[in-house]
Amino acid sequence: MSEPLLLSIDQGTTSSRAMLFEKDGSTFAVAQKEFQQIFPQSGWVEHDAEEIWQTTLSVCQQVIQQAEQKNRRIVSIGITNQRETTLIWDRQTGKPIHNAIVWQDRRTSEYCKKLKDAGHEASLNAKTGLLLDPYFSGTKVNWLLDNVDGARAKAEKGELAFGTMDTFLMWRLSNGKVHKTDSTNACRTLLFNIHENQWDDQLLALFDVPKSLLPEVLDSAADFCVTDKSVLGVELPIQGVAGDQHAASIGQVCFNKGMVKSTYGTGCFVMLNTGTTAIASKNKMLTTVAYRLNGETTYAIEGSIFVAGAAVQWLRDGLGIIQSAEQTESMASGLNDNQGVYLVPAFTGMGAPYWDPDARGAIYGLTRDTGPEAFVRAALESVCFQTMDLFDAMRQDGADLDTVRVDGGMVNNNWLSQQLSNLLNTPVQRPKQTETTALGAAYLAGLQSGVYNSLQDLENNWQLDRSFTPTMDADVREQLTQGWKAAVNRTRSS
Numbered sequence: 001m002s003e004p005l006l007l008s009i010d011q012g013t014t015s016s017r018a019m020l021f022e023k024d025g026s027t028f029a030v031a032q033k034e035f036q037q038i039f040p041q042s043g044w045v046e047h048d049a050e051e052i053w054q055t056t057l058s059v060c061q062q063v064i065q066q067a068e069q070k071n072r073r074i075v076s077i078g079i080t081n082q083r084e085t086t087l088i089w090d091r092q093t094g095k096p097i098h099n100a101i102v103w104q105d106r107r108t109s110e111y112c113k114k115l116k117d118a119g120h121e122a123s124l125n126a127k128t129g130l131l132l133d134p135y136f137s138g139t140k141v142n143w144l145l146d147n148v149d150g151a152r153a154k155a156e157k158g159e160l161a162f163g164t165m166d167t168f169l170m171w172r173l174s175n176g177k178v179h180k181t182d183s184t185n186a187c188r189t190l191l192f193n194i195h196e197n198q199w200d201d202q203l204l205a206l207f208d209v210p211k212s213l214l215p216e217v218l219d220s221a222a223d224f225c226v227t228d229k230s231v232l233g234v235e236l237p238i239q240g241v242a243g244d245q246h247a248a249s250i251g252q253v254c255f256n257k258g259m260v261k262s263t264y265g266t267g268c269f270v271m272l273n274t275g276t277t278a279i280a281s282k283n284k285m286l287t288t289v290a291y292r293l294n295g296e297t298t299y300a301i302e303g304s305i306f307v308a309g310a311a312v313q314w315l316r317d318g319l320g321i322i323q324s325a326e327q328t329e330s331m332a333s334g335l336n337d338n339q340g341v342y343l344v345p346a347f348t349g350m351g352a353p354y355w356d357p358d359a360r361g362a363i364y365g366l367t368r369d370t371g372p373e374a375f376v377r378a379a380l381e382s383v384c385f386q387t388m389d390l391f392d393a394m395r396q397d398g399a400d401l402d403t404v405r406v407d408g409g410m411v412n413n414n415w416l417s418q419q420l421s422n423l424l425n426t427p428v429q430r431p432k433q434t435e436t437t438a439l440g441a442a443y444l445a446g447l448q449s450g451v452y453n454s455l456q457d458l459e460n461n462w463q464l465d466r467s468f469t470p471t472m473d474a475d476v477r478e479q480l481t482q483g484w485k486a487a488v489n490r491t492r493s494s
Contacts, residue, residue, distance in 0.1 A: 240444025
C-alpha cells in the first residue's frame with residue numbers, strides 16, 4: 001500500500017493553487033491558476049469570488065486526476081488562504097453580494113481614522129492584538145453592509161454569511177452545508193477576542209456587524225466538513241485550515257517559543273512564536289494567534305508588509321521592465337551597488353511598523369544613468385529593507401532574533417536571500433521545501449487525519465537547502481539603512 005497523499009488548497013492573492021504532498025513533505029503534484037486583480041479606484045483592490053472559486057475547483061480537479069492516474073490515495077484536505085480578504089454571500093443562493101474586498105484595500109481608512117479619533121483603538125488592541133487599519137476584515141464587513149443595496153436588512157434577518165476565503169471555499173465544497181473558519185482567520189477580523197477565543201459582542205456592536213453573519217470557529221486541525229461528491233467528484237474530509245502566514249509558520253515547523261519565519265509572497269510577513277503568552281508589542285507589531293491545536297492557543301508577534309512580490313509583479317506588468325521574475329536575480333547581481341536608488345513600494349499604504357494607509361509608492365535617486373537594472377535592484381532591496389524595519393521593531397520588543405527561516409517564491413532568488421542576510425545582519429535559512437504555506441495546511445490535515453502522530457513528526461521533515469550568512473561591511477550597511485530611512489520619511493503621508 002502506497003503512502004497517503006495530502007491535498008493542500010492554497011488560495012492566494014494572485015492565484016489559486018492545489019498541491020499534493022507526500023508524507024515526508026515533498027511535492028507529488030501541483031496545479032496553479034492566476035486570476036484577475038480588480039482596481040475600481042485608487043487604493044481599492046477587489047477579487048471576483050466566482051473566478052476564485054472556478055480557479056480553485058479547476059486546480060483541485062487537475063491534481064486529483066494526477067493522483068488517480070498513479071493510483072494514489074488522497075486522505076485529507078487542508079486549506080490556506082489570503083487572510084483578511086472579505087466576502088459576504090447569500091445563504092440561500094450561495095452568490096456573493098459584491099466582489100471580495102482584498103486585504104490590500106484601503107477604502108475604509110477614513111472610517112478607521114474616525115474610530116481611532118473616538119478613542120477605540122486601545123481597547124480594540126487589547127482584545128484582538130490588532131490595530132485600527134483598513135487591512136483587517138471588520139471595517140470591510142461594515143462597508144459592505146452599508147454600501148450594497150439591501151445588504152444590512154438581509155443581514156439583520158440572518159440571510160447573509162460572511163467569511164474569509166477559507167470559509168467561502170468550504171461553503172462551496174460542502175455544497176452549502178457548513179459555515180466555519182479556524183481561529184487564525186477569525187483573529188484577523190477585528191471581531192474576535194484572542195484571549196477568550198470567541199467572537200466579541202462589544203466589537204460586533206462597535207462595527208455594527210450582526211452575529212448571524214459569522215462562521216463557527218474551530219481549531220486549526222479539526223473535522224471541518226466533507227466535500228460534496230457533486231462538487232469535487234470525490235468525498236474527502238477537510239481537516240486543516242489556517243491563514244496563509246500561520247500555515248507558513250507551521251510549514252516551517254516554528255513550534256518552539258522564539259522561532260521566527262519570514263514569508264515572501266505578494267506581501268512579506270514575519271511571525272515570531274511567543275508560546276502560550278500573548279505579548280503586546282510596543283512597536284506597532286501585531287499580536288496574533290499562531291495556531292490553535294487541541295484547544296490550546298499558541299500566540300505570535302507578527303509584522304506585515306503589504307508589497308514584496310507585488311513589487312516584482314509591478315515591474316513585469318506595470319512597467320514592462322522584465323518578462324519574468326526569474327530575470328531579477330541576474331539583473332540585480334550585475335550592479336556593484338544600488339546607485340542611490342530606493343523604491344518605497346507603498347502602493348496600498350504602508351504596513352508595520354508605520355501603519356500609514358495614505359502613503360503612496362515613490363522612487364528616489366533617479367538620474368539620467370538610471371536603467372532597468374537599478375529599478376529591479378531597488379524593488380528587491382525594498383523587500384529586504386522592509387523586513388529590516390520589522391526585525392528592528394521586534395528586537396525593541398525584546399525578541400532575540402539570531403536566525404530566520406525564509407520561504408515563499410521570492411527566496412529562490414539567491415541574490416535576494418543573501419542581501420536579506422546582509423541587511424538584517426542575521427543568518428537566513430532556506431528550506432528545501434519553500435512552498436511552506438501550502439505545506440502547513442497539509443500538515444494540519446495530516447495531524448487531524450492521523451497521517452502524523454505529533455508535531456515532532458513534522459519537525460523531522462524539515463530540511464535545510466541553503467544558509468546565507470552576512471558578508472556586508474557594517475559601514476556599508478549603515479549607509480544603505482540611512483538612505484532607506486530617508487526615503488521612507490519622504491514617502492510617509494504625515
